[in-house]
Amino acid sequence: MTVTTAIGIVLAAAALSAQSPAPATPHTADGKVDLNGIWGVAPLPPAAKPSQSVRWLLPLKGVNPEGNDVFKGLDRVQVNARAAASNKPEYKPELLAKVKELSDKQGVLDPAFYCKPQGVPRMGPPTQIVQTPGQVLFLYSASNLFRIIPTDGRPHRADADPSYMGDSIGRFEGDTLVVDVVNFNDDTWLGSDGYFHTEKMHVVERLTRKGDVLTYSATIDDPEVLAKPWTTTPRDLKLSTNPSDALLEAPPCVEHDAPHIVTLDHH
C-alpha cells in the first residue's frame, strides 16, 4: 500500500465519520422533545490518593505563577475577558454611571458574594433536567437548587413573593422548551459588571435539543433599566452518558471572606 493510498483511506474514513448521521432527537410518549438527562457536566478526574503529590494551576494565560502578579492577574484576566466580549446588556444612558459604580465596587456589592443565589438568568442552564407530563424540573448541582416549571398551560401564579429564580411556566415549540419567568426580586445581578435589574425583569429561556446537544439561551427584558432586551450568547451542552457524571451534593456556601476584604479589587 502506498502512502498516498493510506492517506486516502484515512481521509475517506474521516469523511465517512463526518457524514454519519447525528444522533436522533428523542421524544417522550406525549410527543414532546425529551430533555431528560445530565447536561454539560465535565467528567471529573480520578481522586488523588492521600499520599499523592498534586500540583495544579488555575489557568491564567500569560501570568507567571512565580511572579507577584498572580492575584491581580486573576482579576485582570477575567475583567479583560468580559470587557472584550461583544454581547453585553445595554442599559439606559442615564443608568450607565450607576452600572459603573456598582461594577467598580463589585468586590463588596455583588449579591452573589454573600452566598445568595445567583438567580435566573445568571445561574445559567440546569445541570440536570427531569421531565414528566405537565412539568419539567431543572436541577442545579453547583448550588443544590431546583426549579419546577409547569408545562400544562397554567398561567403564572399570583400568590408568590418575588424571588431569586422567579416564577416559571413552560411551553414546547417544536423541539424547544420555552420558559417564561417573572416575579423576580431585585437581589441578583445579570453578571459581574454591575448589571443590576428591577423586579420588573422578564426572562424567556429557550432550551433546544438537537441529538445529544442542548442549546441554552435567555432573553432578558427590564424596561425600567435596559435600553433594549438582551439575549445571552447560546451555550451548547452535551448530554452526559457516563454514570460517574451523576450529580453530587454541592458543598454549602459559607461566607468567611467579607471581614477580610481590604481593597476594592474585583474580578
Add this chain to the structure above:
Amino acid sequence: MKRTLFAAFAALALGGASLSAHHSFAAEFDINKPITLQGTVTKVEWVNPHVYVYLDVKDANGKVTPWSLSSLSPGAARRAGVTRANFGQGQTVTVLAYHSKDGSNFGFMRRMTFADGHTVELWLGDDEAKK
C-alpha cells in the same frame, strides 16, 4: 514512588455563570507577604466559595496560635483531583501561604507539605509565562 497528578482544566470558563461567585484574592491577600507556617491541621472546611483549612501553629515556647487558610473552591480542587482527604486533617504539615492584608492570622494557602515529603499545591498562573 511519588507521582504528581496533572489534571486537565475543563469546566471553569472564566466569566461564565453557574459556579459560585467568589471574592477577589487581591482584595484580601498580599502576594508580597509569603509566610511559612508549621502546624497541625485541626479542621478542613469543605465549603464554597473557598475551602478553608485551620492550622494550630506552635511556636518555640509551645504557645499555640490558630490560623485559618483559604484555598480555591471545592469544585476547582476536585477538578484537580484533590478531595478533602488530601488536605491533611490531623496531620502536622508545613504550609506556604500569603498573608492577609488585614494582618489577621489568615492567609491564602498555596502549598501544603507533609511529613513524608509529598506536597499538595493548588495555585494560579501559567507555567509557559515563566520563560
